[in-house]
Amino acid sequence: MKGIVVSSNDRQLQVHTLGPAGTNCEAAAHYYLEQHHHKQGRVLLYGTLENAVDGVMTNPADSVLLGCVVYPKLNEIVFRNLKSMSLHECFMMPTHRMVLAARDRSRIRTVVSHPAPVDLIEDLGYDIRLVTSNATAALECSTGGADACITTSVAAEANNLEVIEDFGPVQMGFSIHVPHGTTL
Structure with a gap:
């Protein structure tokens, strides 16, 4: 170039x-x-x-x-x-492996996600709120900002979240x- x-x-x-x-x-x-x-x-x-x-x-x-x-x-x-x-x-x-993760396995109503991987869960009836990154989604979920999140396995682990579903690497x-x- x-x-x-x-x-x-x-x-x-x-x-x-x-x-x-x-x-x-x-x-x-x-x-x-x-x-x-x-x-x-x-x-x-x-x-x-x-x-x-x-x-x-x-x-x-x-x-x-x-x-x-x-x-x-x-x-x-x-x-x-x-x-x-x-x-x-x-x-x-x-x-990294992309996952649906939560603080616990109780009823999931709200999910935070970066716009890119949101289609992994978009048709499941969750109330979805968009954030700026997969790692931000994990942070927000871990502090109670949502019931669950779409994030990376690394961010889920760093924020002590439980993996509900593992979509694997992309x-x-x-x-x-x-x-x-x-x-x-």
């Missing part, structure tokens, strides 16, 4: 992506750093990918944005930022966006 030069992998590349801890994007960011031999790389987590774009632009020389191809409005992130960054590459990897695409002039 124009404006992107391959250089030494010894510098500290910053991968800005969706958080909090336990998201599939966080796992993909670590995978990306490992696959590209960035031993000094760092993963920075944000409440939304839109906020992560702002983080990338504060230090564009050493930063990339990692997105998930099913992230709502990824198209807007791409096209709103064409003057400052471009899509550099995409890769595939399996997500083969997923992740995108890397770089500011113009960035050297990778």
